[in-house]
Amino acid sequence: MSLFGALDTAISGLTSQSAAFGNISDNIANSQTVGYKRVDTSFQDYLTTSTATDNEPGSVVATPQYVNTVQGTISQTDNSLALAISGQGFFAVSEAEDQTTTGPVFSVQPYYTRAGDFQLDKSGYLVNSAGDYLNGWPVLSDGTVDNNTLAPIQVSETEYSPVATGNVTLSANLPPAGSTDPTTGDEVPITSNVSIYDAEGQSHQLTLNFLSSGADSNDWTVTVTDDAGATIGTGTLTYAANGTLASVTQGGTTTSTAGAPATLTLDTNYPTTSGMQTVDLNLGTIGGTSGLTQYAGDSYSLRGISQDGVPPGNFSSITTTTAGDVVVNYDNGQSRTIAQVPIVTFNAADQLQRQNGSAFTATVASGPALAQAAGTNGAGSLVTNSVEQSNVDIATEFSNLIVAQQAYSANAKMVTTASDMMQTTIDMKR
Numbered sequence: 001m002s003l004f005g006a007l008d009t010a011i012s013g014l015t016s017q018s019a020a021f022g023n024i025s026d027n028i029a030n031s032q033t034v035g036y037k038r039v040d041t042s043f044q045d046y047l048t049t050s051t052a053t054d055n056e057p058g059s060v061v062a063t064p065q066y067v068n069t070v071q072g073t074i075s076q077t078d079n080s081l082a083l084a085i086s087g088q089g090f091f092a093v094s095e096a097e098d099q100t101t102t103g104p105v106f107s108v109q110p111y112y113t114r115a116g117d118f119q120l121d122k123s124g125y126l127v128n129s130a131g132d133y134l135n136g137w138p139v140l141s142d143g144t145v146d147n148n149t150l151a152p153i154q155v156s157e158t159e160y161s162p163v164a165t166g167n168v169t170l171s172a173n174l175p176p177a178g179s180t181d182p183t184t185g186d187e188v189p190i191t192s193n194v195s196i197y198d199a200e201g202q203s204h205q206l207t208l209n210f211l212s213s214g215a216d217s218n219d220w221t222v223t224v225t226d227d228a229g230a231t232i233g234t235g236t237l238t239y240a241a242n243g244t245l246a247s248v249t250q251g252g253t254t255t256s257t258a259g260a261p262a263t264l265t266l267d268t269n270y271p272t273t274s275g276m277q278t279v280d281l282n283l284g285t286i287g288g289t290s291g292l293t294q295y296a297g298d299s300y301s302l303r304g305i306s307q308d309g310v311p312p313g314n315f316s317s318i319t320t321t322t323a324g325d326v327v328v329n330y331d332n333g334q335s336r337t338i339a340q341v342p343i344v345t346f347n348a349a350d351q352l353q354r355q356n357g358s359a360f361t362a363t364v365a366s367g368p369a370l371a372q373a374a375g376t377n378g379a380g381s382l383v384t385n386s387v388e389q390s391n392v393d394i395a396t397e398f399s400n401l402i403v404a405q406q407a408y409s410a411n412a413k414m415v416t417t418a419s420d421m422m423q424t425t426i427d428m429k430r
Contacts, residue, residue: 087380
């Protein structure tokens with residue numbers, strides 16, 4: 001009869017509103033949890049009998065409605081390793097099954113999260129506040145990203161190995177006439193200095209002397225000496241009337257082809273694993289307007305001098321970029337990209353299975369995980385020095401709380417009323 005059906009329906013209403021209340025409680029409790037995604041409640045009715053002449057009370061069931069694709073507020077933080085995703089996608093993370101003396105042992109189960117408050121742990125891994133390890137694509141020594149491998153990112157605080165100088169590049173303007181000594185009238189060389197590095201990272205100073213063949217001469221002799229005073233390279237430069245290099249001569253070999261590199265080879269006394277270190281002194285190109293020119297002027301004008309050697313360096317810091325690059329910085333001014341953080345997307349992200357620590361796992365309904373570079377193929381972009389807050393809105397949750405409370409009270413009233421009516425029915429036999 002409908003009386004018993006009404007009682008069952010009211011009880012199902014109490015159960016469903018209790019479930020909604022639990023979801024609201026979960027949301028409010030995690031309103032400050034980084035990367036948390038709220039859970040709404042969806043109600044479904046189930047019929048018993050419903051025809052044109054008869055409708056029996058059914059029941060209601062509450063089911064969770066996951067809101068994984070709604071963006072939370074992105075907030076700046078002092079944590080230089082923190083990352084937030086603006087748009088769709090998740091960070092790929094791993095969970096540790098065990099800790100050994102050599103480091104964590106990771107679960108083979110892939111996890112995904114929006115909680116990007118990463119920091120370095122004692123083993124050099126990037127770990128968020130929930131204990132999940134950030135995964136990335138390793139960057140090979142030649143700068144190539146290996147996007148076939150996704151593994152926890154570990155930062156090694158090793159030294160930056162020194163790089164011996166292989167090239168010195170000079171950009172300057174020599175005056176049409178060299179300077180002379182006012183007492184003797186002899187030509188005085190024009191000098192530039194540059195520091196280079198040997199294979200051990202030791203610094204050495206080279207002195208470049210340019211001696212004009214005389215007033216209004218287009219020929220210059222270049223002599224390069226090291227910090228011990230030894231000559232390690234000489235050559236002759238000849239300029240055209242328009243002030244560009246016409247030829248470079250060294251060791252009986254002359255280079256005069258337009259566009260060819262204007263280079264002198266310097267043979268140092270610094271040993272390497274394969275012999276003595278040689279350095280190329282790059283002066284531009286034959287007929288080119290960059291490098292070493294001879295335009296009008298009364299004095300030598302140095303525009304720039306550089307070399308490609310690097311001294312040894314110690315670990316200084318680690319930074320991340322909006323492209324997802326994890327960059328290790330050294331105190332010698334150098335940096336090295338060790339990994340790239342991809343963004344993982346799903347066709348139905350709201351169907352992911354929730355896990356502890358604001359993490360998720362893939363399901364059949366969510367579709368497969370697609371890892372791609374940030375900002376490509378629908379993946380969100382990365383925001384550095386920032387975290388994504390919970391997408392819970394407290395005002396909305398309080399409104400939902402009031403509705404759930406009133407609905408629960410109304411269903412409870414239905415139960416007590418049905419009970420009273422059943423008691424009245426029983427009392428009829430008297």
